[in-house]
Structures are given as structure tokens and as C-alpha cells.
Amino acid sequence: MTFSIVARSAGPDPETASWGVAVASKFLAVGSAVPAAVAQVGAIATQAHANVAYKGLALAHLDEGATAEVALQRLLEEDEGRDHRQVGIVDVEGNAASHTGSACLDWAGSVTGDGYAIQGNILTGEEVVSAMEAAFLASDPEAPLAQRLLAALEAGDRAGGDSRGRQSAAVLVVREGAGYGGMDDIEVDLRVDDHATPVEELQRLLGLNDLYLTASTEEEKVPMTPELREELEGIARAAGHRDLEGWVGAENYEMRVAEDLSWVDRRILAIARGEEAAQ
Incomplete structure (x- = not known):
């Protein structure tokens, strides 16, 4: 019921790396369930018949030094509902892993690469994740991660997105010291919970976020x-x-x-x- 991208953007300095998730779905307030991220730790998207406990568990495994693949294996081996789950994880180094359970509704699948995991279920087809991957790889690697994630989400939406329609979208990006007043790691945390064109609305909100909640260079x-x-x-x-x-x-x-x-x-x-x- 969702398509998402989880990614890391290193930039010129590893100390200023960002991790983030962008997601859209025909589901109310998808941003409340799917994404989680911690700077200098990693990021995760949990979807399909989402196990929201995965968020805290995965980040704890990553914080203890597990790679994305190891963290994913630990989540799945402890969950009897693994066949109904879809998960994407990127770790502190940008290693990526994704899982699509055999019971997820068609079309369901994923693609991973250096620094990103893209996954979706109940999509119009494989072209959704393919378009997202192409857009992410074509984006400027030095651009803010939120912009790159939204470019991928927009591409997936244009390619068909969720086969049931549109309802909500969200983007979460973390970077050390990037939050309001430099007091936490939240660089971007925006949600469109119920809207006819949620991805388009999310792009508008990102512009406002840049003006009001992003520090001047x-x-x-x-x-x-x-x-x-x-x-x-x-x-x-x-x-x-x-x-x-x-x-x-x-x-x-x-x-x-x-x-x-x-x-x-x-x-x-x-x-x-x-x-x-x-x-």
C-alpha cells in the first residue's frame, strides 16, 4: 500500500551526512507509521502490513554496529509475520537492504544500490520503483537529501504509484545538529496526512521548511x-x-x-x- 525510498547522502564531509526516508501511499497519515531515522545511525521504512516496532528495533541494531543487512535479518527472524512485511534500511555507512515478504500484495518489490533502498507494494507495476531509482541517481549528489528524496517520490508518483490512488506522503531527513536552533538532528520532518495530491503538496511544504526551519549558509x-x-x-x-x-x-x-x-x-x-x- 506504499512506495518509499530510504537513503544516505554523504556530501563532501562524512560528518555532515544525512539519512532520510520519503514515502507516499493511499493510506491515512503514512508518515506516522513508515519512516524512522537517527543521524549517524541510519534510517528505515517499514510498510505493507507494517510492523512499526521495526523502527526502534532496527535503529537499536544499527546503533550497536549492525549493518543494514544484519539488522534486517534480525528483524525478520524474530517476526512470524515476516511474509507480510516490506522493509528498507540504510545504515551509517550507506549500506542498503530491503525485504518484500511473499505475502505482500502485487505489485510488490524493491531495488537497492549504494546508499539507497527503494520499495513498494500494491503498485501499478515495477516501473514505479524503476522510475524512483532513475530519478534519485540522476539528482545532484550534493543537493540536500530531502530534495533528492522528493525527486524520487515524484517520479514514482508520475509512474503510477499506489494502484489504489493517492492520500498521504511524508519526508523525514536527519543530520547531526540540523534541527531547530541546532538542538537536535531533525533537518526535515514533514507530513501530508490526507490530500488529493500529497506528493505535490509535500514539495510545497519543503519550500516553506527551507525558508523557516533551515539555517542560512x-x-x-x-x-x-x-x-x-x-x-x-x-x-x-x-x-x-x-x-x-x-x-x-x-x-x-x-x-x-x-x-x-x-x-x-x-x-x-x-x-x-x-x-x-x-x-
Whole structure:
């Protein structure tokens, strides 16, 4: 009842590697059941007649040093319902493993490669996972993992996706220190629980996530000169805020403006000046 991709994206520095899952289904709130991931540990998708206990168990096995294949074997050997399960796992090094139980409903199957596992069941056909793999491999390996996962999910959706239709989609990506304020590892955690075009809606939400919940890069930071500070203070007060700091907090721009107001993100500056919409 689901198609998903589990993947690792290393980037130029292994310390900044990301792990993630993207999933779509004709199932309410698929993001509540299928994905799980921990930075510097790995990621898993559990689906078909999903055993949600797999999430914690798999991550525990991976955290103890098991490879994706070993973690998968341990899950299956302890589960009498293994023939009804579908699972994809990627470990800390990017090794991938996938399982499709013999009792999963057609079409069901998977494909794995270096750093990714793609799987689906009750699909329109094998072309769904093939399209997802092609899109993932064609994506820029240095692009944010969430974008690459969504490219694969969109390709699977266009290829037919879930044979029963569309309802929900989700993307979860983790990276060390990537969370709000740098306090956890959640880089992206978005869900569309019930929607006519959930994958398309998920892409829209990812754009908002980038604006509000992603820290500015050094290239995006504009130094706050006295002149710029005066300009932004005027814009903030004209909009009804007490001052610039109040505007930042009220508009949820904490990840895009320095706490000490020493810099402002160039995109936030464009929004303030009315040169770009905030979506």
C-alpha cells in the first residue's frame, strides 16, 4: 500500500551526512507509521502490513554496529509475520537492504544500490520503483537529501504509484545538529496526512521548511550595517512590530536572522523589501 525510498547522502564531509526516508501511499497519515531515522545511525521504512516496532528495533541494531543487512535479518527472524512485511534500511555507512515478504500484495518489490533502498507494494507495476531509482541517481549528489528524496517520490508518483490512488506522503531527513536552533538532528520532518495530491503538496511544504526551519549558509548572510539596521527597523515598525527583533520573532525568521542581529539572510531581506513573497 506504499512506495518509499530510504537513503544516505554523504556530501563532501562524512560528518555532515544525512539519512532520510520519503514515502507516499493511499493510506491515512503514512508518515506516522513508515519512516524512522537517527543521524549517524541510519534510517528505515517499514510498510505493507507494517510492523512499526521495526523502527526502534532496527535503529537499536544499527546503533550497536549492525549493518543494514544484519539488522534486517534480525528483524525478520524474530517476526512470524515476516511474509507480510516490506522493509528498507540504510545504515551509517550507506549500506542498503530491503525485504518484500511473499505475502505482500502485487505489485510488490524493491531495488537497492549504494546508499539507497527503494520499495513498494500494491503498485501499478515495477516501473514505479524503476522510475524512483532513475530519478534519485540522476539528482545532484550534493543537493540536500530531502530534495533528492522528493525527486524520487515524484517520479514514482508520475509512474503510477499506489494502484489504489493517492492520500498521504511524508519526508523525514536527519543530520547531526540540523534541527531547530541546532538542538537536535531533525533537518526535515514533514507530513501530508490526507490530500488529493500529497506528493505535490509535500514539495510545497519543503519550500516553506527551507525558508523557516533551515539555517542560512554563509553565502546567504548579509552583514547588518547601521544603514541596513535602520532600514529594517523602519520596515518592522511600519508593519506594526515593536522593533526589528520583534519582527523576526513574530514572522518566525529565527533561523534566518542572527540572534544578535549581526546579519540577515538575503532572502529575508528581499521579503522585507517586498521583492519576494514569503509563500
